[in-house]
Amino acid sequence: MGKKKNLIETAVRLFAEQGYDGTTTLQISREAGVTEPLIYYHFRGKEELFTHILNDAFDEYMTRLESLPTKTADEFTKIENLIMASQQAAAEMPRRIRLVMSSCPARIKDADHVCSSRMRGIFDWYKNYLADCLERGIASGEFVAVPVRETVYVLISMINGMIRQQSLMNGSRYKDAKDVAVAFCRRSLRIS
Amino acid sequence: MGKKKNLIETAVRLFAEQGYDGTTTLQISREAGVTEPLIYYHFRGKEELFTHILNDAFDEYMTRLESLPTKTADEFTKIENLIMASQQAAAEMPRRIRLVMSSCPARIKDADHVCSSRMRGIFDWYKNYLADCLERGIASGEFVAVPVRETVYVLISMINGMIRQQSLMNGSRYKDAKDVAVAFCRRSLRIS
Amino acid sequence: MGKKKNLIETAVRLFAEQGYDGTTTLQISREAGVTEPLIYYHFRGKEELFTHILNDAFDEYMTRLESLPTKTADEFTKIENLIMASQQAAAEMPRRIRLVMSSCPARIKDADHVCSSRMRGIFDWYKNYLADCLERGIASGEFVAVPVRETVYVLISMINGMIRQQSLMNGSRYKDAKDVAVAFCRRSLRIS
Amino acid sequence: MGKKKNLIETAVRLFAEQGYDGTTTLQISREAGVTEPLIYYHFRGKEELFTHILNDAFDEYMTRLESLPTKTADEFTKIENLIMASQQAAAEMPRRIRLVMSSCPARIKDADHVCSSRMRGIFDWYKNYLADCLERGIASGEFVAVPVRETVYVLISMINGMIRQQSLMNGSRYKDAKDVAVAFCRRSLRIS
DNA sequence: GATGAATGAGTGTTCATTCAT
DNA sequence: TATGAATGAACACTCATTCAT
Numbered sequence A, B, C, D: 001m002g003k004k005k006n007l008i009e010t011a012v013r014l015f016a017e018q019g020y021d022g023t024t025t026l027q028i029s030r031e032a033g034v035t036e037p038l039i040y041y042h043f044r045g046k047e048e049l050f051t052h053i054l055n056d057a058f059d060e061y062m063t064r065l066e067s068l069p070t071k072t073a074d075e076f077t078k079i080e081n082l083i084m085a086s087q088q089a090a091a092e093m094p095r096r097i098r099l100v101m102s103s104c105p106a107r108i109k110d111a112d113h114v115c116s117s118r119m120r121g122i123f124d125w126y127k128n129y130l131a132d133c134l135e136r137g138i139a140s141g142e143f144v145a146v147p148v149r150e151t152v153y154v155l156i157s158m159i160n161g162m163i164r165q166q167s168l169m170n171g172s173r174y175k176d177a178k179d180v181a182v183a184f185c186r187r188s189l190r191i192s
Numbered sequence E: 001g002a003t004g005a006a007t008g009a010g011t012g013t014t015c016a017t018t019c020a021t
Numbered sequence F: 001t002a003t004g005a006a007t008g009a010a011c012a013c014t015c016a017t018t019c020a021t
Helices: A003-018 A025-031 A037-042 A046-066 A075-092 A094-103 A114-140 A148-167 A177-189 B003-018 B025-031 B036-042 B046-066 B075-092 B094-103 B114-140 B148-168 B177-189 C003-018 C025-031 C036-042 C046-066 C075-092 C094-103 C114-140 C148-168 C177-189 D003-018 D025-031 D036-042 D046-066 D075-092 D094-103 D114-140 D148-168 D177-189
Strands: none
Touching: A003 A025, A003 A037, A003 A046, A003 A094, A025 A037, A037 A046, A046 A075, A046 A094, A046 A114, A075 A094, A075 A114, A075 A148, A075 A177, A094 A148, A114 A148, A148 A177, A148 B148, A148 B177, A177 B148, A177 B177, B003 B025, B003 B036, B003 B046, B003 B094, B025 B036, B036 B046, B046 B075, B046 B094, B046 B114, B075 B094, B075 B114, B075 B148, B075 B177, B094 B148, B114 B148, B148 B177, C003 C025, C003 C036, C003 C046, C003 C094, C025 C036, C036 C046, C046 C075, C046 C094, C046 C114, C075 C094, C075 C114, C075 C148, C075 C177, C094 C148, C114 C148, C148 C177, C148 D148, C148 D177, C177 D148, C177 D177, D003 D025, D003 D036, D003 D046, D003 D094, D025 D036, D036 D046, D046 D075, D046 D094, D046 D114, D075 D094, D075 D114, D075 D148, D075 D177, D094 D148, D114 D148, D148 D177
């Protein structure tokens, strides 16, 4: 019957709509058409169900990042790819991204929480990826000589800010935003 | 004795550190050195105490935005001012900004909540301010001809993303980030 | 300004409408246009305010009973007078009677409460009054030979039941009820 | 183990002894030997537990009324049956009757409450039953020509008043009262 | 796998009452 | 007389979790 799957999907929906604290185990079980104790048969408790979902979302997002091509015509294409990929993720897995965006901010004070550790993982990946791009691009004369560390920070803020905007505010109205963002960055970074 | 003030300041701290649901009225009152019912003497309940604090934070942020100069040497200076002001706010009222950044995402599904209405107010202000800058700058030949609506969206995402980064991740390590962000935008927007 | 009187009158109204437990001291004070502590200046507390009102109501009712004529043409007239007087009281002091009728039942388990003691007082008066009537009436041949104790009990139940009906259900629609009740008793008690 | 039954019986006893507001959910659960949340597992809350009990009591009382014989030797027998049945109910289900008698008066201002609607149901039944008796009895020459509507009102007041007297005051001392009441009515209504 | 019944540990809230002025 | 501020003592209710079956 796939009751476990049902349980998870219902939980994703409710957590995304109402937040962790705003969702009760009773509500999840009822809307999933099962009884409460079943949650405790499949998971250690509410929190584990939650982190299971989060890990799933982080896994998929990370997979998307890691499948970005490492060989490209030039360095800016990599940055363009990253912007496009992140926006595409926000469009294709909206509930899970929304869940992360609305639930994690309140949890990052706890450095051991899934939200913190996985977020850090993504940010570190971002940093390496972008720092590498910028350094190579500057060295090759493709980019202007920007301070790498801070520019990486600004780019991450922008990418993250756009995901946030799209998943929390209904940013889907701005369909061309990602192309405009790419062009915005290109003008700023590329020489000539 | 200022017990009310004490109550509010304690609540700001605890809500910012632990979130709304993670903070109990008992804890607030104890740490403020008063009894629980005093909360209910001054406010209608926990939620009203919370929204009082949020309104306060939004008021101060809005005041900062509205005190930005309307007459400047050129249009880009306005954009620069906005970036600097938002980063300065995040640095000068860190707990209140952190509170908004971590508590509001879970509440914007409720269109009538303080988080939603005040956030909308700020975004509208941003939009008008930035659209005006860009239109004038493009008209005067100061800026390249970017699509206004989308570029505004990208700029807001960036500004918001940076505030978020600074208040939730400890972005304070990147002291020069705001100057780098300004330079990033200037290169992208200004002609020659 | 008569704030005390105001307080009492407001309390009568609210207690009658909402019951003792359903009425808060805050509500009484607000609707009376004063502040809560004033209640404690004039009365020892909420309960004393309540018993003050009850005592007042019992006093007035008792006064009405005691002013019934002791010399009448015959014994039945006394019974008639009692029925008429009780119904008239229910009509003329409706809120206070209603208050007693709705608040006292829950309190008679406490034998020391005003409700119990004053009620007992009234019942004893009823018993003496009616037993006297019946004994004399039977002795003189005016009444049939009914068992006095039980008939007194039945008469009290009827009188009380009619007051209750009138003050709780809207028995005021039955304007002729008291005359019918009198006739009902007359046919039952009087000879020929 | 019948914990639910235990809960209900304990609640009946406590509500009858102390009233609704004077009884706490904690007290009910403790005296029933269960924990407080069990109340909320079986009922939506304290009020629903209360109305459940009231409905039960009204159901049983109504059942007793409806099982009265419709065919009798004469019309007065029906009246006699009603008086006897009501007094018997008060004797056989004393706690539930007492609960209704002491709790409902404070609730009839709320026309939608169980107390109001069920009380109305019983009164309507009384009215039909008694009006029918009287009309037939008058038509057949069994009864004197009394005004039906008002006499019904008087009879209901008497029956109700006697139940009240018996359940709130300790009217059980007057064992022959019901026979005396029947005789009282017979003398008043029957011809010759 | 799955559930009906039950619970321990809080949670926000209320309210009569008091105190300093 | 009168009040603004404050509190002690509860109270109904919730929720994640467990246990027997």
